[in-house]
Amino acid sequence: MADNLQQMVEEAYVTSNTCQPRKILVLTPTLDIRFYMLTILPFLTLLVFIQNLRVLSVFSALANITTLGSMALIFEYIVQEIPDPRNLPLMASWKTFLLFFGTAIFTFEGVGMVLSLKNQMKHPQQFSFVLYLGMSLVIVLYICLGTLGYMKFGSNTQASITLNLPNCWLYQSVKLMYSIGIFFTYALQFHVPAEIIIPVVISQVSESWVLFADLSVRTALVCLTCVSAILIPRLDLVISLVGSVSSSALALIIPPLLELITFYPEDMSCVTIAKDIMISILGLLGCVFGTYQALYELIQPINHSIANSTAVYA
Numbered sequence: 001m002a003d004n005l006q007q008m009v010e011e012a013y014v015t016s017n018t019c020q021p022r023k024i025l026v027l028t029p030t031l032d033i034r035f036y037m038l039t040i041l042p043f044l045t046l047l048v049f050i051q052n053l054r055v056l057s058v059f060s061a062l063a064n065i066t067t068l069g070s071m072a073l074i075f076e077y078i079v080q081e082i083p084d085p086r087n088l089p090l091m092a093s094w095k096t097f098l099l100f101f102g103t104a105i106f107t108f109e110g111v112g113m114v115l116s117l118k119n120q121m122k123h124p125q126q127f128s129f130v131l132y133l134g135m136s137l138v139i140v141l142y143i144c145l146g147t148l149g150y151m152k153f154g155s156n157t158q159a160s161i162t163l164n165l166p167n168c169w170l171y172q173s174v175k176l177m178y179s180i181g182i183f184f185t186y187a188l189q190f191h192v193p194a195e196i197i198i199p200v201v202i203s204q205v206s207e208s209w210v211l212f213a214d215l216s217v218r219t220a221l222v223c224l225t226c227v228s229a230i231l232i233p234r235l236d237l238v239i240s241l242v243g244s245v246s247s248s249a250l251a252l253i254i255p256p257l258l259e260l261i262t263f264y265p266e267d268m269s270c271v272t273i274a275k276d277i278m279i280s281i282l283g284l285l286g287c288v289f290g291t292y293q294a295l296y297e298l299i300q301p302i303n304h305s306i307a308n309s310t311a312v313y314a
Contacts, residue, residue: 001036001040001179001182001183002033002034002036002037002040002229002233003033003159003160003163003235004160004162004163004175004176004178004179005036005039005040005175005179006031006033006036007163007175008172008175008176009030009031009036010030011167011172014167015167015168015169015172016167016168016169017168017169018168019077019166019168019170019171020166020168021166033233034230034233037226037229037230037233038226038230040183040226041222041223041226043183044183044186044222044226045218045219045222045223047059047183047184047186047187048186048187048190048194048218048221048222049215049218050187051194051214053116053120053191054120056187056188056191057120059184059185059187059188060184060185060188062180062181062184063180063181063182063183063184063185063188064181066177066178066180066181066184067177067178067181069177070162070174070175070177070178070181071141071145073170073171073173073174074145074149074161074162074165074174075144075145075148077152077165077166077171078145078148078149078151078152078153078161079148082148082151082152083151083152083154085151087154088150088151088154098240098244098286098289098290098292098293098294099236099237099240099290099293099294099297100240101240101243101244101248101286101289101290102239102240102241102242102243102244102247102248102286102290102291102293102294103236103239103240103243104243105243105244105247105248105251105252105286105290106239106240106242106243106247107138107142107243107247108243108247108250108251110189111247111250111251113188113189113191113192114131116191116192116195145161149161149164152164159234159235159236159239160178160235162174162175162178190218190221190222193221194217194218194221197217197221198213198214198217198218201213201214201217202214232298234298237294237297237298240290240293240294240297241291241294241295241298243290244286244287244290244291244293244294245287245291248283248284248286248287248290249283249287251283252279252280252282252283252286253280253283253284253287255279256275256276256277256279256280256283257276257280259272259276260273260276260277
């Protein structure tokens, strides 16, 4: 959100009605990216005070509408005048594989919402159909957007593809819609850890302090995510780090172990046992080495004038 907001504000005076391909022209930003993060913080705090998942579903619908609208315009742009893909390397350097692992496995970051959504459904027995349909659509979108985006922008692809869009009012609106979508889905992602952490906290206080404790914990958790973003304002590496640490555990390490613990007494087949062990080992190796590589990249010195700059059209 902060990246897109910064680019919209910094480039507002050169935004035009004519959409031309973005050319790199480094500008010194008027305000640091961290200022934009702090600007968003109060609004996120107010948003997470909403506790009812059904009410949050309204915001989810708004997020879906804005996200789909922005993605439609992104696809409309990236399919135009795609350069010859034969000029692109078939594979990246092996050194980037660990970062790729963390980034790819980050796609499981929404897995924590699965049970919460199922529990809130009017007809939970239909959840499997909803899950498979939703995941199929997500897979298609991931493959198409990732492939076409790289074919369009090559090595200049930014951590958020919206930062590659032309500097005209049409595509500035895409960044705004996409940021709104992310803003609303923050509350949905926040719901799961809140439901786990807050009951433990409020059980330790008297009834008269329950509401204060609830809101205080919610505020503290939002501030924690904001501080994390301020300390590490590099979206691509954060995604890889979170993917390597938490998403690999949620998607590859814990589920096979749970299956072994739960069903081993019921005479599991050797194939199933071997499969679960191999998946857990793969996830563990990816977690360890992916985390190491992400942390290594994070501590490397960077040119802040470049990293925090915005690009405008010539």
